[in-house]
Amino acid sequence: MRRLRAATHLSYEILKYIHVLGAVVILGTGAGIAFFMLMAHLSGDIRFIARTAGTVVIADLVFTATAVIAQPITGYLLTRTIGVPLLTGWVLWSLVLYAVAGVFWLPVVWMQAKMRNLACAAEAQGTALPPLYHRLFRTWFLFGIPGFSSVMAILWLMITKPA
Numbered sequence: 556m557r558r559l560r561a562a563t564h565l566s567y568e569i570l571k572y573i574h575v576l577g578a579v580v581i582l583g584t585g586a587g588i589a590f591f592m593l594m595a596h597l598s599g600d601i602r603f604i605a606r607t608a609g610t611v612v613i614a615d616l617v618f619t620a621t622a623v624i625a626q627p628i629t630g631y632l633l634t635r636t637i638g639v640p641l642l643t644g645w646v647l648w649s650l651v652l653y654a655v656a657g658v659f660w661l662p663v664v665w666m667q668a669k670m671r672n673l674a675c676a677a678e679a680q681g682t683a684l685p686p687l688y689h690r691l692f693r694t695w696f697l698f699g700i701p702g703f704s705s706v707m708a709i710l711w712l713m714i715t716k717p718a
Contacts, residue, residue, distance in 0.1 A: 567636045574629035578710055580622040584614055585703050592667070596692055601678045608671035615664050623660070627653065645712045652705040652712075659702030666695040 588611045595607035633639075634646060641647065673688040 563636070567633070570629050570633050570636060573625060574633055575713075577622040577625045577629060578706075578713065580618055581626070581706055582710065584618045584622070585699075585706060588614060588619075588667075589699055589703070592692075592695070601674055601684060604684070605671060605674035605678050608667055608674055612664070612667050612671055615667065619660075623657070644718065645716050649709045649712045652709045656702050656705035656709070659698045659705070663695055663698050663702065666691045666698070670695065 591607050592611055595604045598604070630646075630649070631641075634641060634643075639646060641650070670688055670691050673685055673691070677684050677688070
């Protein structure tokens with residue numbers, strides 16, 4: 556019996572580690588992407604913008620997408636392991652906020668790819684960034700606020716588990 560409890564505890568600790576790591580990756584990648592895209596945009600250097608946007612698209616697909624897939628899986632397994640129903644207040648709010656973050660993150664990924672393509676085309680043609688790039692950037696920036704805020708709120712809920 557003691558071995559079974561030790562195995563269950565180890566499974567819980569591994570799940571918790573992967574879940575926390577996923578949250579760190581989502582927050583870290585999100586903050587890093589926002590910072591580098593903003594710095595590139597503010598530079599006005601089309602080549603820098605094109606390269607940065609290209610790297611950002613890859614980072615979002617490799618790191619953020621992986622963590623975004625892992626989070627609900629590990630979260631669900633953790634709630635099952637510790638016996639917390641999914642309709643428990645903080646869990647339910649986390650799920651709602653996760654959906655909000657997703658609603659804003661998915662278009663952001665598309666916008667980043669479109670901004671990359673527009674910057675690459677402007678660089679290749681030796682022209683200025685088109686008005687569409689600037690509209691996309693403003694929308695991208697605005698979408699980042701509720702998306703990133705939702706993720707930060709989820710982290711707070713994960714840590715505090717308010718009643």
